[in-house]
Amino acid sequence: MSSDPSRPNIILILADNLGWGELGCYGGGLLRGAATPRIDEFAQQGLLLQNFNVESDCVPTRSALMSGRHPIRTGCLQSVPAGLPQGLTRWEKLLPEILTEVGYISAHHGKWHLGDIPGRYPSDRGFDEWYGIPRTTDESQFTSALGFVPEEVEMPYIMKGRAGSPSENVCVYDLKMRREIDAILVEKSKDWLSRQAEARRPFFLYHPLVHLHFPTLPHTDFEGITGNGEFADSMAEMDFRVGQILDHLDTLEEPIRQNTIVIFASDNGPEFRPPYRGTAGPWTGTYHTAMEGSLRVPCIVRWENRVPANVVSNEIIHITDLFSTILDLAGASTLIPRDRHIDGIVQTNFLFNPLTRKSPRQGFLFYIKNELRAIKWRDWKLHFVYEPKVNQSSGHLESPYLFNTTRDPKEETDILAYNTWVLQPMLKMRAAFDVSLKEEPQKTATNGIGGIADSKSVL
Template sequence: MKKTNIVLVLADNLGWGELGCYGGGAIRGAPTPRIDALAKQGIQLLNFNVESDCVPTRSALMTGRHPIRTGALQSVPAGLPQGLIPWEVTIAELLSKAGYATAMFGKWHLGDKEGRYPKDKGFDEWYGIPRTTNESMFTEQVGFDPEVVDVPYVMEGFKGRPAEKREIYDLEMRRRIDGVLTEKSCDFIRRKVAADEPYFLYVPLTQLHFPTLPHRDFEGQTKKGDFADSMIELDARVGQIIDAVNETGTQDNTLFIFASDNGPEYRRPWRGSAGMWTGTYHTSMEGSLRVPFIARWPGKIPPGRVSNEIFHVVDIYSTLAALVDIPIPQDRPIDGVNQLPFLKGETQNSAREGFVYFIKNEMRAAKWRDWKMHFVWEKEPNEGANHLETPYLFNLVQDPKEETDVSSTQGWVRGPIRKMINAFQASLKENPPIPPGAPDEFLPKR
């Protein structure tokens, strides 16, 4: 049987309330017809959950493990230890060993030195940025000194060869980069289909991360500002990749996933929207956790399905492994669960009921079924973390804004949530977390 191709497009800081199919679109000054159409062709999740910001989410996606385990907890400036240690096994490494051609075009943020680039972690080819988009502002800022700060570059790498710098990542390149990433992605699809090779294509685009600036081709199109122009660019880029799959006639044999890594951008003037939820990324509010997720696989995933079942970003790892029928590592905790039967409509229920939520190394909240318990309360980043003596409990169906504590009236929920937390904490004791900044040779205790 021919292996299924996999395309995973990840937006950067795209909030739940931005896309038309999630209640945004024209309301936000930016219709998103291509992504909206994709949602109708497959399954749209209303309860897809991620981590607090870019690094931990990408770590969870790549390893199927909560970032408290991997030590990839936060964004770190260039020149300092960061990313995944070589011991971690990425989904790209699993798929590569299963005979897939693999490529990544976009933002990595999981290591910025030889041994930790994407081409060292399972990808045959990579073009993009090793860290993050706000570095594009550095070279034009007052007092910037290249003698003491690394000049940011767009880079390229191929498996088995050293990565190379291709272009300074400045504000003009920031505008152009998603166009280049999309062009390379479409070329990869055409090449691999022509060669009759199964492929895994990971496209972590840079929109809508700050500075949220559109390509010049999209600048001024909405007449609603840079943010709206960047939204229609994002929609168009996703559409171009969809077209590349469709034009090769392989859409029925391609699982196409579109998702976001985090809740909305919170820095003004690039403030995003979480729609009906409260909060932005870098918090434990629902607006941080819930982001768009759409999956299309004609003939396998029924079209037009919308679900509020809980799905977590770590689940992508185990789900893709199950799709290809390859085993996941057995020598470490894998937090992801196989959601393939759920996505295919073989069951209406998710394979998970809840999860714990950390910001860096502190447990902030836990979700279970319709409820969420907060142990630390901070609605806005840097507002000041309030460590609660009595945790807040919210019913997210009855109270999506997280405004009414129901710990007194629905207190029975604390029992199953505490059991879930205790089991996770016991797992951390049995398998101690990898410390942030661990060297390449670090091996976890067993």
């Protein structure tokens, strides 16, 4: 582990489908049936972002995090079933691959969802070791499903691997393991952190939790603990698991703990499938929509004596910014690829001075698959397709809807007719983005719904 502030250690914990309104520090907690004391305490120790934005689905968000690029560029447009091409090509330069070039050691414990064939597993893409699931959690229901035909599908497995060696299956990922996996992942991360204490190298730990993705089932130790059902029990467990990682970090040498950046965030907006339906708090919508409830998710950043404690900000940050900012903090900004468009903006100065500095990001374009759904600029949101609930789309709007997200957080009252001036900066953003897409065409999906075929890559 590193005690050099120019090469800080980095822990990134990513929850799965945690809505903006679930945690106590975001207005949820007990109101959602489960207190979240550990994450709430963590929020008081760092910077809580109210306007942290992601992509529409698990694969698009995770690809944006690892590449710093919108999925419309990389072709990682949506989650697809096993057996179909998916994930990031070898041509894309991933976060851990770049960190390796400046001496970092990296581990992945959790959900990957960016490639499920040799050459695309985490240990093939810059992580020194990994343990977890290559795709997604709903596959844990397969073996319990009525009429399941195992010979017709690829079985879901928990897997593990090390750089330079083939990844291998550990066990079938079924409903029993669904309840146990987050506990196992925490033990893997704790063991790895302990080993790094002796290595004296800066580290990057990526710990993508399985909670709260459906089926949202708690570990047996947490069943019934809240009295408010399995979703609330799972929230209590998730909070506890985050606390376990933070507690273990505290057991390490003081200079190392002080020199470790911890980021907690979510990959998508809340679950919409009953009985595991989540909430986005004051916002409307869930993942798979372009509503604020899909875009905005929790994100908290802590770095003792560098990022101010107990600060809340509504400045716009995007998931791609984590890519560029982490590399900047690690002293690797000169290694950010220059031969492709990187959408991530370095947010280091803002993170260090959130009370006096503005985010350098004004907004972004929001695609679902190949379709531009909305443009977000400052406090304004322009919808080209209006879909407040999944599968309830208006279709393409002849006259787009415009909302002010401060005055109308539910995005209910179109005010474009009185604010057509806003079209100028928004459509300039779109024009510039369109030019960049023509300069570097999107990777082509081989199956029409996801995956990538790219002449620049053998995988």
